[in-house]
Amino acid sequence: MSQYPRAAFLLSVAAPVQFPADLGAEVALAGRSNAGKSSAINAISGRKALARISKTPGQTRLLNYFELKPNHRIVDLPGYGYAAVDPEERRKWVPLIDALHSRTSFRGVMLVVDIRRGLRDEDLALIDWAEPTHRGVHVLLAKADKLNQAKRAKVLREATATLGEIATVQLFSAHSGLGVEPARERLAALWATALKD
Ligand SMILES: Nc1nc2c(ncn2[C@@H]2O[C@H](COP(=O)(O)OP(=O)(O)OP(=O)(O)O)[C@@H](O)[C@H]2O)c(=O)[nH]1
Ligand SMILES: [Mg+2]
DSSP: OOSOTTOEEEEEESSGGGOOOSOSEEEEEEEBTTSSHHHHHHHHHTOTTSSOOOSSTTOOOSEEEEEEETTEEEEEOOOBOOTTSOHHHHHHHHHHHHHHHTOTTEEEEEEEEETTTOOOHHHHHHHHHHOTTTSEEEEEEEOGGGSOHHHHHHHHHHHHHHHTTSOEEEEOOTTTOTTHHHHHHHHHHHHHOOOOO
16 A cells, blocks of 8 residues: 555756745655665655656756655655766756755655665765764665575674664665565654754
């Protein structure tokens, strides 16, 4: 059953003036290109075709907002680390990311990491940007179906040790459904996080 039967695409943001009203709560889905961000949005919302899924890395170029229920949004960020992205395009993202960062409704980040790559410096840099003492950060070790149980458990252990207190982490697979329910619970908790000063 769909967890968010009223989930809908809200708008794409290509310039700072286009953001939705800064009301309610929003959580950003971030991660490397091709990590599985759009697939995670679909799995968590329970709506198969809500966010676009690409076979070509770097397809999500804009900030795509989805409203899962009134005043509760998720925003699909452009994936980082994809070398073929034109530098001009990259320059357009910076003001968008800065504008997102200053929004009161921006409560937390779900960081999607391909479990076969594990946490890298670029992911830790993203967590820093999110200011984890100020906002909640939750890591999805995505595409967990690609590894056997022992390997999954090892990556989870290592990520848990690396993250310590700065973020929570779990196994996730949009394809098998592993971890979807816990991810929904974390999303609800992130939305509920009051901004700490
Ligand atoms: N095996 C497996 N493949 C997955 C899973 N989630 C996503 N994929 C595949 O990984 C590829 C990228 O998925 P997307 O959800 O488009 O990834 P993304 O992070 O949104 O990519 P960009 O928007 O291009 O940065 C697609 O071919 C998906 O089918 C999963 O849980 N298991
Ligand atoms: Mg995407």
